[in-house]
Amino acid sequence: MTVFPLEALRRRFPSLAATDDGLRRIYLDNPAGTQVPQTVADAICDAILHRNANLGGGFPTSQAAGNIIERGHAAMADFLGCDADEVVIGPNMTTLTYRFSRMIGRGLKPGDEIIVTQMDHEGNVSPWLQLADDLGLVIRKLPFSTESWQIEATALEAAITDRTKVLALNYSSNLTGSINEVAKLVAVAKAAGVLTYVDAVQFAPHGLCDVRALDCDFLVCSAYKFFGPHLGVLYGRRAVLETLNAYKCRCSDNTLPYRFETGTPQIELVAGLEAAVDHFAWLGAETGQGGSRREKIAAAYAHSIAHENTLCGDLVDGLLQIDGLTIHGITGKERFSARVPTVSFTLSDITPQELVARLNEEGIFCWAGHNYAWEVVHQLGIDPAHGVVRIGIAGYNTAGEIAETVEAVQRNARMLRQG
Ligand SMILES: Cc1ncc(COP(=O)(O)O)c(C=O)c1O
Numbered sequence: 001m002t003v004f005p006l007e008a009l010r011r012r013f014p015s016l017a018a019t020d021d022g023l024r025r026i027y028l029d030n031p032a033g034t035q036v037p038q039t040v041a042d043a044i045c046d047a048i049l050h051r052n053a054n055l056g057g058g059f060p061t062s063q064a065a066g067n068i069i070e071r072g073h074a075a076m077a078d079f080l081g082c083d084a085d086e087v088v089i090g091p092n093m094t095t096l097t098y099r100f101s102r103m104i105g106r107g108l109k110p111g112d113e114i115i116v117t118q119m120d121h122e123g124n125v126s127p128w129l130q131l132a133d134d135l136g137l138v139i140r141k142l143p144f145s146t147e148s149w150q151i152e153a154t155a156l157e158a159a160i161t162d163r164t165k166v167l168a169l170n171y172s173s174n175l176t177g178s179i180n181e182v183a184k185l186v187a188v189a190k191a192a193g194v195l196t197y198v199d200a201v202q203f204a205p206h207g208l209c210d211v212r213a214l215d216c217d218f219l220v221c222s223a224y225k226f227f228g229p230h231l232g233v234l235y236g237r238r239a240v241l242e243t244l245n246a247y248k249c250r251c252s253d254n255t256l257p258y259r260f261e262t263g264t265p266q267i268e269l270v271a272g273l274e275a276a277v278d279h280f281a282w283l284g285a286e287t288g289q290g291g292s293r294r295e296k297i298a299a300a301y302a303h304s305i306a307h308e309n310t311l312c313g314d315l316v317d318g319l320l321q322i323d324g325l326t327i328h329g330i331t332g333k334e335r336f337s338a339r340v341p342t343v344s345f346t347l348s349d350i351t352p353q354e355l356v357a358r359l360n361e362e363g364i365f366c367w368a369g370h371n372y373a374w375e376v377v378h379q380l381g382i383d384p385a386h387g388v389v390r391i392g393i394a395g396y397n398t399a400g401e402i403a404e405t406v407e408a409v410q411r412n413a414r415m416l417r418q419g
Contacts, residue, residue, distance in 0.1 A: 002288050012038060013035045023363050024362065024404075028364060029366055034225060037227060039279060040275040047267060051267075055267070076273065078297065081213070086235055086257065087235060088236060088257045092230065094127070097124060100197070100260075101197075108131075108165055113138040114140070115168065120173075121373055122373075144176075144379065167196050169186075171202070171204075175376045179207070179337075179339060205226040211237075220233070281293045283296075287299050308397075309341065311341060311402045316333075319406065319409065322413050325347050327344070342393070343390070350416045351368075355389055359412065366391045368388070389409075
């Protein structure tokens with residue numbers, strides 16, 4: 001494999017350059033949102049400054065705006081491995097999930113069952129809980145295994161009944177980082193005629209989504225977690241989208257996917273979305289990959305996950321040297337292919353808030369709290385008022401940044417203990 005072009009990659013992100021104030025900025029808040037390359041910002045600016053019009057007009061700016069929307073869908077089709085008319089773009093994952101759960105609910109009857117998991121972010125739990133309240137549905141909660149840190153197929157099989165209609169499933173946890181064997185779980189659900197709704201928000205920044213290989217019915221992700229603008233994107237299997245009764249204005253476009261994109265879209269952000277996909281393609285080309293955009297995207301992931309896993313190994317090794325520190329997730333490097341490089345931990349005698357306040361002051365950006373992984377903290381018996389310290393690596397982070405972070409965590413833990 002060619003060398004990972006880290007320096008060239010970092011040069012694309014203005015926020016990673018040295019700052020005038022000389023203050024340290026280490027971005028390890030990536031699971032909450034990544035930094036953005038100049039190309040994404042340029043595409044957004046160009047669209048809003050030079051191609052700013054609403055859709056459907058006969059004049060050049062309106063046609064250019066329409067072109068942006070088409071290109072955004074085509075880019076995401078390459079990104080997810082589907083067709084452009086199966087891509088629905090919306091404000092964010094949570095809003096898309098509220099919308100789609102309502103449309104799926106139009107086909108459900110009281111007593112029908114939905115399975116949610118205790119590994120999921122609330123964005124893929126609360127919409128289903130509230131749908132169940134509205135329609136008299138039954139919710140079954142599936143815990144994850146604290147040995148494998150994944151949802152087990154046997155547990156899923158046991159939870160499915162002849163009333164189960166939907167499985168809402170996490171691809172990768174935003175707290176533990178572990179990756180589910182989604183294709184295997186989808187196959188179990190599918191064999192029982194259960195619709196599958198996969199939350200890939202935390203997986204998409206780190207791994208290639210292949211919705212055909214997964215064979216899921218829906219998959220959602222958020223562009224601002226993979227170097228793009230604040231948008232959410234949903235894949236829906238065409239045959240399933242066609243059966244949904246869309247909530248839409250009766251006079252608006254009824255074609256796929258536009259019947260699901262109500263109102264005026266965030267046109268300039270969709271321009272940025274295409275640029276974010278092209279950023280992956282750029283990275284793939286930089287590693288020597290030719291061919292289609294999707295082939296280049298796949299190469300970009302292969303190279304960046306190798307780099308990210310090296311950093312993740314350094315982080316885990318450094319953290320495990322601290323007394324009383326528990327990592328909530330996979331720590332064995334032989335199982336790193338079953339996790340993304342998002343590492344959450346607690347300390348026996350220091351709250352996440354105390355430690356993270358110090359790290360933030362030192363210019364190390366990371367989070368304390370439950371991170372909306374409400375079910376996860378409850379299953380693990382972690383006080384949701386405190387949650388965990390979460391350090392999340394992205395492809396642009398460096399070994400030096402991880403070494404500085406480990407040193408800062410070790411030093412601050414020691415100082416907090418000394419009082
Ligand atoms: C796993 C996961 N799912 C869903 C969401 C919600 O995404 P959005 O902010 O796009 O609604 C997040 C946000 O952090 C997440 O980490």
